[in-house]
Amino acid sequence: MKRREDLTTPRTAGRVGVSYDSDTFGRFSESIANFLGTARFLVWQTVVITVWILLNTVLPARFQFDPWDRGLVLLTLVLSIQASYAAPLILLAQSRQERRDRVTSQNDREVAERTQADTEFLAREIASVRLTMSDMVTGEAFEDRLDRLTEVVERLATQVEQLTHDADAGTAELRDSP
Numbered sequence: 707m708k709r710r711e712d713l714t715t716p717r718t719a720g721r722v723g724v725s726y727d728s729d730t731f732g733r734f735s736e737s738i739a740n741f742l743g744t745a746r747f748l749v750w751q752t753v754v755i756t757v758w759i760l761l762n763t764v765l766p767a768r769f770q771f772d773p774w775d776r777g778l779v780l781l782t783l784v785l786s787i788q789a790s791y792a793a794p795l796i797l798l799a800q801s802r803q804e805r806r807d808r809v810t811s812q813n814d815r816e817v818a819e820r821t822q823a824d825t826e827f828l829a830r831e832i833a834s835v836r837l838t839m840s841d842m843v844t845g846e847a848f849e850d851r852l853d854r855l856t857e858v859v860e861r862l863a864t865q866v867e868q869l870t871h872d873a874d875a876g877t878a879e880l881r882d883s884p
Contacts (some may be wrong), residue, residue: 732802739799741791755781 741747758781762770772780 732798736799736802738792739796742796755785760800 755868758772759774759778762772762781763774767773782821
């Protein structure tokens with residue numbers, strides 16, 4: 707490795723030239739992880755392993771491709787390869803699901819915040835309307851006030867008539883007196 711004096715820029719890694727679409731590969735890994743987690747896969751794997759073992763134990767030695775006496779080495783190798791590929795694909799699918807869940811929960815938080823702000827605004831508006839409505843006169847209260855005003859006006863009219871009558875009587879007395 708050649709030593710550089712300028713350490714501010716990262717070294718460019720020599721790539722082989724393999725490029726792939728990470729989203730497509732992610733979807734592919736999720737489909738595999740979804741298949742590996744089904745009962746159908748477990749049934750098929752059980753059938754294949756059972757047939758494999760039967761073929762390598764029941765058939766004559768010259769037709770066995772993975773003899774029992776050697777410990778089914780090929781079956782062990784196949785299952786190891788399957789596990790070595792399945793584990794990272796499952797982890798990749800889980801991390802993609804985790805990212806989706808994180809985005810979904812962030813969106814849910816934003817919606818909840820907006821909903822709470824809208825609810826608080828509506829509560830303030832309802833309180834304002836209640837205050838405005840409490841200052842308004844209802845039909846029944848208006849009739850009560852109108853009845854009281856009518857009574858006051860009638861009393862005032864009676865007093866005015868009384869005063870007018872008294873004034874007329876006083877004027878008549880003054881005319882009649884010498």
